Amino acid sequence: MKNFLKITISLLIGIAGLFLIQRIFLPKYTKDVVEGSFIEEYYDDKPDHDVVFIGDCEVYENFSPVELWQKYGINSYIRGSAQQLIWQSYYLLEDTLKYEKPKVVVFNVLSMKYNEPQNEAYNRMSIEGMRWSMSKVNNINASMMEDEHFVEYVFPLLRYHSRWNDLTSDDFTYIFDTPHESFKGYYMRIDEKAASNVPEGPALTDYNFGENSYYYLDKITKLCKDNDIELILIKAPSLYPYWYDQWDKQMVDYAKEHDLTYINFLELTDEIGIDFEHDTYDGGLHLNLSGAIKLSDYFGQYIIDNTAVTDRRGEAELSAKWDKVIAEYNQEIENQKKEYNITD
Amino acid sequence: MLFASYEFIGFVLVLFALYYLVPKRCQWPLLLIASYVFYFLANPWYLVFITVTSLTVYGCGLWMGKIAATQKEYLSKNKENLSKEDKKTYKNQMKQKKWRVLLLGLLFNLGILAVIKYTNFTIYNINSLLHIFGSKARIGFIDILMPMGISFYTFQALSYLIDTYRGTVEPEKNVFKFALFVSFFPQLVQGPISRFGDLSKTLYSKHKFDGKNVAFGFQRILYGYFKKLVVADRMLIAVKAIIAAPENYQGAYVFVGMIFYALELYADFTGGIDITIGIAQVLGIEVTENFRRPFFSKNIKEYWNRWHITMGTWFTEYIFYPISVCKPMLKFSKFSRKHFGDVIGKRMPVYLASFVVWFATGIWHGASWNFIVWGLGNFVVIMISQELEPLYRKFHNRFHVDGHTSYKAFCVIRTFLLMSALRTFDCYRDVPLTFRMFGTIFTNWNWHILWDGSLLSLGLSLYDYIILAVCVVILTSVSLAGRTGSVREKLLKKPYPVRFVIFYGLLVCIIIFGAYGIGFDASQFIYNQF
Numbered sequence: 001m002k003n004f005l006k007i008t009i010s011l012l013i014g015i016a017g018l019f020l021i022q023r024i025f026l027p028k029y030t031k032d033v034v035e036g037s038f039i040e041e042y043y044d045d046k047p048d049h050d051v052v053f054i055g056d057c058e059v060y061e062n063f064s065p066v067e068l069w070q071k072y073g074i075n076s077y078i079r080g081s082a083q084q085l086i087w088q089s090y091y092l093l094e095d096t097l098k099y100e101k102p103k104v105v106v107f108n109v110l111s112m113k114y115n116e117p118q119n120e121a122y123n124r125m126s127i128e129g130m131r132w133s134m135s136k137v138n139n140i141n142a143s144m145m146e147d148e149h150f151v152e153y154v155f156p157l158l159r160y161h162s163r164w165n166d167l168t169s170d171d172f173t174y175i176f177d178t179p180h181e182s183f184k185g186y187y188m189r190i191d192e193k194a195a196s197n198v199p200e201g202p203a204l205t206d207y208n209f210g211e212n213s214y215y216y217l218d219k220i221t222k223l224c225k226d227n228d229i230e231l232i233l234i235k236a237p238s239l240y241p242y243w244y245d246q247w248d249k250q251m252v253d254y255a256k257e258h259d260l261t262y263i264n265f266l267e268l269t270d271e272i273g274i275d276f277e278h279d280t281y282d283g284g285l286h287l288n289l290s291g292a293i294k295l296s297d298y299f300g301q302y303i304i305d306n307t308a309v310t311d312r313r314g315e316a317e318l319s320a321k322w323d324k325v326i327a328e329y330n331q332e333i334e335n336q337k338k339e340y341n342i343t344d
Numbered sequence: 345m346l347f348a349s350y351e352f353i354g355f356v357l358v359l360f361a362l363y364y365l366v367p368k369r370c371q372w373p374l375l376l377i378a379s380y381v382f383y384f385l386a387n388p389w390y391l392v393f394i395t396v397t398s399l400t401v402y403g404c405g406l407w408m409g410k411i412a413a414t415q416k417e418y419l420s421k422n423k424e425n426l427s428k429e430d431k432k433t434y435k436n437q438m439k440q441k442k443w444r445v446l447l448l449g450l451l452f453n454l455g456i457l458a459v460i461k462y463t464n465f466t467i468y469n470i471n472s473l474l475h476i477f478g479s480k481a482r483i484g485f486i487d488i489l490m491p492m493g494i495s496f497y498t499f500q501a502l503s504y505l506i507d508t509y510r511g512t513v514e515p516e517k518n519v520f521k522f523a524l525f526v527s528f529f530p531q532l533v534q535g536p537i538s539r540f541g542d543l544s545k546t547l548y549s550k551h552k553f554d555g556k557n558v559a560f561g562f563q564r565i566l567y568g569y570f571k572k573l574v575v576a577d578r579m580l581i582a583v584k585a586i587i588a589a590p591e592n593y594q595g596a597y598v599f600v601g602m603i604f605y606a607l608e609l610y611a612d613f614t615g616g617i618d619i620t621i622g623i624a625q626v627l628g629i630e631v632t633e634n635f636r637r638p639f640f641s642k643n644i645k646e647y648w649n650r651w652h653i654t655m656g657t658w659f660t661e662y663i664f665y666p667i668s669v670c671k672p673m674l675k676f677s678k679f680s681r682k683h684f685g686d687v688i689g690k691r692m693p694v695y696l697a698s699f700v701v702w703f704a705t706g707i708w709h710g711a712s713w714n715f716i717v718w719g720l721g722n723f724v725v726i727m728i729s730q731e732l733e734p735l736y737r738k739f740h741n742r743f744h745v746d747g748h749t750s751y752k753a754f755c756v757i758r759t760f761l762l763m764s765a766l767r768t769f770d771c772y773r774d775v776p777l778t779f780r781m782f783g784t785i786f787t788n789w790n791w792h793i794l795w796d797g798s799l800l801s802l803g804l805s806l807y808d809y810i811i812l813a814v815c816v817v818i819l820t821s822v823s824l825a826g827r828t829g830s831v832r833e834k835l836l837k838k839p840y841p842v843r844f845v846i847f848y849g850l851l852v853c854i855i856i857f858g859a860y861g862i863g864f865d866a867s868q869f870i871y872n873q874f
Contacts, residue, residue: 003555010844014851021852120862147862151350158350161856165807 022157023175029125030170034181035060035082039092039129041180042079046321047100050309051076053185054089054096054220055108058236061286063106065184066329067296069322072304073311078185081126083118086111086216088126091139093220095130097227103308104230107220109251109262110241115210117145128156183329188289190333191340195276195284201242209250221258230261230307237265237274237295239284263302265295272298289333345385347533347619348572348860355382360558360626368550375547375627376520379529383492390491393460394527397453401501402522404449405508408442409515446509450502457498460488465711493532495708499658501526504540506662513541521548528629530620534613536634536654543631551628560832561626566850567822568618573858575815576612579604581859582802587772590781593802595788598768598781600799605771606764607816610639613652637823642755644725647763655708659701667697691730699723709770714778718769725762811857 029036038060051074053059060080068074079092089107096102117123123143130136140153152159163171181187224231233255235243248264255262265272272294276284279291287295303309312318336342345352359378366374383390415438419431426434467483474481504525507513516522524547525540586593586601593601617634624631634653641647648656667673673693681689699720706719745751765782772778793799800806825831835843 006840010848013844014848017848017852018855021856025856149350152861157855159861161858161861164856165805 018157020175022155024167024171025157025160025163026128026171027160027163028170028174028178029181030174030178033082033125035187036125037129037178037180038182038185038187039079039081039126040178041129041182042077042096042185043099043131044180045077045184047096048318049075049077049100049102050312051104051106051303052093052096052100052102053078053080053106053108054084054093055080055106055236056084056111057082057187057286058108058110058238059106060182060185060187061189062236062238062292062295063299064186064188064289064292064296066186066322066326067293068300068303069313070326071297072300073313074300074303074309075312075318075322076184078182080108080185081122081129083114083122084111084126085114085118085122085143086213086220087142088123088139090216090220090223091135091142092126092130093223095133095135097223098133098135101227102229104232104303105220105224106232106234108236109217109233110235110238110243112209112213112217112251113241113247115212117143120145120148123148124159127153180328183325183332186292188292188329188332188336189281189286190289190336190342191281192278192288192290193281193283194278195239195280198239198284199242201244204244207244207246207250209247214254217254221260232307233260233262234299235262235264235266237269237272237291238286239266239276239280241285261306263299265299268298345382347616348569348577351385356623363551363627364553368552371551371627372524372548373520375528376524379524379527379532382529383527383532386492387489389489393456393491393494394497395523397456397498397501398523398526399519400452401449401505401526402516402519404445404505405515405522406517407445408505408508411438411442411445412511414438442509446505449505453498453502453505457494460490460494462707462711463488493534496535496537497526497532499537499655499708500531500539503537503658503662507540513539513544516540516544524548528624530623531631534616534620535652536617536620536632537658538632538654543629546629549628554628556836557628558626561622561624563832563847564618564622564625566622566847566854568615568620568622569854569858570815570850571611571615571618571819573854573860575812575819576608576615577859578804578808578812578857579608579611581808582799582804583608583771585802590772590777594781594784595790596785596793597790597798599785600794601771602764602768602782602785606760606767609767609770611819637826639760640756640823640827641759642752643729643759644722644762645729647759648722648726655705659705663704664697664701667700668693673697695727698726702726712773713775714769714773717775717778718766721766721769725766 027036035057051068053063053076057080060078063076063078065074065076065078068076079089079096081088084092089111093105123145127136127139127143130139140150144150149158221231223229233251235248235251243264243266251262251264254260269276274287274291274294279287279294281288304311345355355378359374363371363374380391383394415435418434419426464485467485471482504513504516504522508515516525521544525538525543528538528543528547531538583601583605586597586604614635621631621633632654636650636653638647638651641650673696676696677689677693680692683689684692702719702723703716704719705722706716709715709719740746768782769775769778772781799809804812822831825834835846
């Protein structure tokens with residue numbers, strides 16, 4: 001009995017110690033690469049969104065849920081992460097549907113170009129923030145590169161152990177909780193870097209999207225249909241990576257075949273009023289706040305006009321929550337103005 | 345499946361659980377299945393080779409056992425009828441028969457080893473000769489599959505065969521038990537080379553769960569991983585950098601590389617053996633120790649009695665002694681005494697046998713000239729030491745240094761440096777380059793690199809060097825503590841919280857400071873390739 005107690009206490013102390021060490025070693029994504037924290041932030045939000053965006057940086061940097069709320073009363077959230085691959089979007093959607101059933105799901109189709117896992121760092125940013133479920137397990141299995149191990153997702157300390165000489169005070173300050181870096185999944189940048197000399201995409205040997213990409217697009221479509229959710233496919237108005245006409249045609253055909261809406265915002269930039277001299281912060285890859293507001297204004301009108309989504313600004317509790325987000329959002333604008341030396 | 349892989353750790357943990365859950369009579373069959381699964385996962389074709397070796401050696405062993413049994417039966421039946429002379433003649437006849445069976449087993453299995461391991465080396469040498477003699481003809485290299493640990497399991501199987509011939513072990517009747525002896529997975533990869541008489545004592549026994557034994561086993565495994573992942577694989581980064589760019593890293597860098605490689609090899613090989621012995625201990629099986637603090641040796645002969653002990657014993661038992669007492673050698677002994685006098689003549693056969701042993705040791709390590717030169721380098725140093733022995737004795741007597749601590753320390757450091765210098769052949773794997781690089785230690789005077797930050801260009805940060813320094817202190821301390829008995833037994837006498845902190849600290853240290861995962865090369869144990 002004494003031995004049993006001794007071993008049990010030792011195990012508990014041992015496991016608790018390792019857990020604590022693991023928390024310290026996990027990247028906190030509080031500086032520079034803040035995108036790594038977005039996926040986890042979703043679970044802190046009340047899951048009753050009407051619109052959920054899924055996709056890569058072309059959604060979380062180009063659409064502002066705050067603007068959608070302020071202008072149209074649309075309660076939305078972006079579940080996006082850097083270079084989020086299509087199967088990662090699918091499993092994130094599957095995960096989202098465990099908590100809520102939005103009326104509209106918006107999927108950015110750029111990730112159709114990737115048929116295979118691409119990058120371990122992006123995999124981590126997309127997957128690690130997910131809560132454990134079969135969706136996460138399947139996401140890991142679908143995403144792992146050749147030199148990755150499943151066990152390193154289960155015990156991330158095994159992956160991040162070599163950070164021992166890179167640890168900063170943030171790693172200790174935010175052991176258990178990291179500050180929110182996004183605004184309902186939106187990554188804000190207010191600085192400007194005009195798009196100039198955006199290169200044409202190089203000629204490809206094969207313009208057809210891969211089998212794997214279509215497989216998961218089918219799964220997204222089916223998941224939405226099974227849950228009575230309207231799926232809208234979009235191509236965000238980012239000038240680069242280059243979006244080929246041949247790719248666009250495949251999406252047009254797919255949408256037609258499956259009775260879906262597909263909007264290529266690249267063709268609507270004039271109508272939206274995007275000015276790539278001022279509305280982008282990185283030369284056309286992503287929109288800045290000014291561009292995101294324009295795009296959100298345009299798309300919000302579309303959603304209100306064409307879907308079952310309604311204005312919810314009359315809901316007091318929800319409005320109060322949004323007010324808090326808006327205050328932080330406005331504060332961030334002021335902070336960035338100072339950071340980038342921008343005067344109104 | 346590398347020892348230092350998640351798959352292997354998972355495999356071993358599942359095996360441990362099953363081992364103590366299945367009925368005890370099923371324990372050794374479970375080990376056989378596990379060993380074959382382990383080998384199958386490495387490459388299904390490997391199973392063909394190990395099965396052939398197991399079956400042929402098993403068959404030859406049984407055959408020799410049958411001959412011995414026939415002899416015994418015949419002699420006991422005809423005890424009264426046979427004269428002493430008849431018995432001797434009969435025994436000789438039977439010995440001849442056994443000899444032929446032994447020879448068959450040896451030639452067949454050494455033949456497999458030779459073909460697999462040395463065909464391309466032979467072709468390389470033939471091509472070199474053709475080149476020297478101006479011929480443009482070349483023989484193409486052959487793509488031959490080299491089963492993991494073939495040198496280890498072949499030598500282990502052949503030790504059984506020779507021991508059976510000598511009558512020191514009884515032939516194993518159960519083919520599956522024998523297959524387990526040859527394939528026991530923890531030692532399949534890099535030894536130790538166990539002898540049947542030793543390993544079989546515990547390999548097939550029924551084992552009850554023994555908490556202390558299991559805890560000791562896990563502690564040893566942990567220490568093995570510490571040596572491998574924290575020390576060896578970290579040093580490997582610097583060693584690789586130095587040997588990959590000989591044009592950039594010369595002089596003191598070569599010296600640093602030489603010391604680092606010696607330490608890396610020690611941590612790698614002894615770490616692997618710790619894991620092997622630890623796994624066996626958790627299973628209740630005793631595996632022969634392979635090291636006894638080799639870096640505390642005061643001369644090279646002592647070093648070889650403490651380093652890779654089972655290999656040294658194998659070569660002594662199965663090559664040195666048989667060669668020393670074989671008929672041609674006895675004739676040579678007579679001849680040399682007659683022509684060179686008693687002093688030199690007496691030594692010449694010993695040196696000849698030693699030469700063969702060291703040549704074999706070299707080529708056993710790898711089919712290339714650097715290993716042969718390394719082996720013969722050891723031979724030369726040992727012979728010179730022996731020849732200079734009277735001179736040393738005079739020096740000791742004259743200056744009364746024998747037994748003096750500082751002189752002992754000098755001898756230990758001298759032996760370490762000598763062994764490390766010889767190991768550079770293994771490091772560069774190119775004989776002329778090794779000589780050239782070694783020469784730069786004396787010609788390229790750049791010792792400032794030791795303190796001006798140049799060592800940071802070898803892929804290790806200052807923190808890495810600090811970790812390595814602390815680790816070397818830990819390894820040295822543990823080795824020193826081991827001189828007066830088992831370190832784990834000593835720790836067992838400490839209060840539980842102290843032990844917990846030590847082993848938990850070791851585990852955390854491995855997890856955090858281990859050179860594994862993405863960003864590090866998953867590294868095989870060095871001795872795997874032998």
